[in-house]
Amino acid sequence: MSFAPRFLAILLAVLCSAWPARAAQDAAPERGTAITDPTTLRDLDGGRFRLDRMLLPTRAADTPLTNDALFALPSMTPVRQAIDVEFDRYVVRHTATLPKETIGVGAGFDFQLFDRTLLHSPETRFVLAGIVNRMDRTFVAEASCGEIRLIYRLTRINRAAGEDAVPPRLPMTLNLVVKARGEDAVITCGEIARRWLVMSGDGALSDKDSPLDLIRREDIDRIETNLQIAHAPKSAIRDFRTDYLLKVFRYNAQAGVFAEAPMENQIDRARLQADDGLKREFRAWLLDPVNLAAFDRGTALIPEKFLASGAIAPTPVGFDASGLEPVFGLVRGEGAVFGEPDIVAALRRAAEAGVKLQNIRSPAGFERRLNDVTCAGCHQTRGIGGFHFPGVDWMAEKPSNTAVVPASPHFFGDQVRRRDILASLRDVRPPDYSRGFSSRPQLRGSSELAGSNYNDGWGAHCYARGKPAAGNDASFRDWTCAEGLSCQAAGKTSRIGMCFVKSR
Template sequence: MSPTLRCLGTALILLCSALRASATQDAALERGTAIIDPLALRELDRGRFGLTRVLMPERSANIPLTNDRLFALPSMAPVRKSLDDEYERYIANHKANLPNESIGIGTSFDFQLFDRTLLYSPDTRFVLSGIVNRMDRAYLAEAHCGEIRLIYRLTRTAVPETSDAASPRLPMTLNVVLKAKGDRAVDGGGAAITCATIAQRWLAAGDLSMTGVELAQKLTAKDGPLDLVAPENINRIETNLQIAHAPKSPVRDFRTDYLMKVFDYNAQSASFEEAPLENQIDRERLLADETLKRDFKAWLLDPKNFREFDRGTVLIPERFLVKGAVAMTPVGFAPSDLQPAFGLTQGEGGSAVFSEGDVVAALKKAA
């Protein structure tokens, strides 16, 4: 396949693994899409948006939830087991694929692992670092008006005293994803809350010029956007861990690997259970299973699914998805097995899913 068609084919497949990015990282946030004021976030973290109150709403005390206690919660037991399994799997895969490059905790190793003991330590906790309005995802479930994401950053609570100033922030985030509108959401007068009402609250919040405690109070007031964000609306949690990084060396360029996981909330068992990542295809299974490969090809090239892809609302069937992914960066534009869809198009391996003709035909239909 020619380089041009390969790029087009890869773009077609990467709908399963690509997230929309802004044109520039420093572009201003659209009005009403996020709460990023650090002083207001600190105040919210001290109150009902601290992880203690979010995951254990029955507790009235605003005591910070350290990670040793967080991962001791029955609801988090499946999360801890899954993360531990992925950690061990990552090490085993590295030793099998890169036996000549050492891996371990510390700067003496070629691949420097995240110190897993920090994840379960009494000296670390997840601190609220942002709140994002994702009402644009209402296409997933219109009745819930999209999602609200509480973003927590792993942070040391006790920074070791060394000659080098260690940053208290650690390379992991935990997102609590909630329905923007609960099943029985009503306003102060008892009237049902609509998606338009929620959107208006967020737009109004975007016009606020205050900061700190004053802003936090306004956001959580009865007419504020955060008044409707409640623990009973939790849908899932998402984790993103920088599991390892490799400094630039004579044998490789700088590389950082991120482990991504999703855990849906099961109300019946009151726990978070491992779930597929909605935008990450399971490349290994697709390439190894002829039936799955054929079904994925038919699904992806279906005109209806292609139109939804063009609108950014396509929902990939779970049978094609993976329950954990390691995103490696940077990977560049040259075809490489570091890319999540590598091997699926003709010319990138002996068992491709899509031929050159498939890609050309799909692009013509979309034109």
């Protein structure tokens, strides 16, 4: 087994074995920042947080809208149409490099497409899988105090006789993003943060001062979708490959529709490489010391003219589903936007201007940050099968291992930082919105994650330092392993690896 499949298998084993003990503790990393408890989510899905009730506030029917009716709503029709266009584009692209008979729906194909009829079927609906506080994104829009995300999972609700063995959950999430504070609200960001922070470790809510009372349909901002568009099982000629289609649809209240929109920081590589003028403009913008400092902190907002409205995120990372080209050719390879001399010169200019960078201290650090500020790059990092929040399957009688872990190591590792920001907002202190790389959490001086697979424990991402020390990359040399573990690098050339027990 190659490193990538072995990594995923080990990671899933770590998560699944750790979940029962972790969930029982009040010190759950997501306390005060997310609702992951399956019983609570089941009750909320039966109430006003069911997706059709969020989209249609006057809907009082007990029976949820199935997806055929959901995507027939005028507000959702553009979503279905845009996803269909992406599907067709994906098939055309891959049939250009692969025999047409090798791509299709079903196990008989080398590249197995998602059966898109299930997306708008009377047999499926979106089920509430989690609620996540993202007030750590207040820097994006201070007036709205960041966001609250209602995450729904595509699920079969009616199965034909004899299909009991078919998993009810399907590989797609729909993220309904709501402003944490509406335009007409008089409540402060600090009070919203306080209400979240008093929640118990299992996400239990009291009737008094519930933070969920503040979530309103009127404050919906957008829909984000993540769909496993195709899967290529391991074969004699290639390793396994899975592709995920990412899209964003911003709500136009005047028109009453969700319209396709540019994805935050999702750099349109193809367009930049095809337009030398746009490429130069983007390079100058990002390497400006002020923007480089925000980019280093993870708070840069790249102008929309450089962005794409959709992305394919492949897993494992490295090549697209055809196996023919690098996923991110922005730093290396033909047509690269940034050359190593550009980056070195920019780092020097930033230092001369007195800018102190926290994460980017080398061209490799710049490239990694360029990857993980994008939607696609972040989703490729420490996810569970391409998702950072699949949620616990509260509908299954006997959940499989992949359904009992609510979120990825990247998600859990980031909760300390998010709680720190909530506490700052509550206490009316200036928040520190910076974040580390997606592979390695920013601890903020906390020892809470020490020795865990989220930080430096078994299975954590690390950097295999060499000798002499001068040859170690300054962006990653602090990615060490806990005592008794050593960093085992992936492949012969990379020094990025995972923490495992030291070999004798």
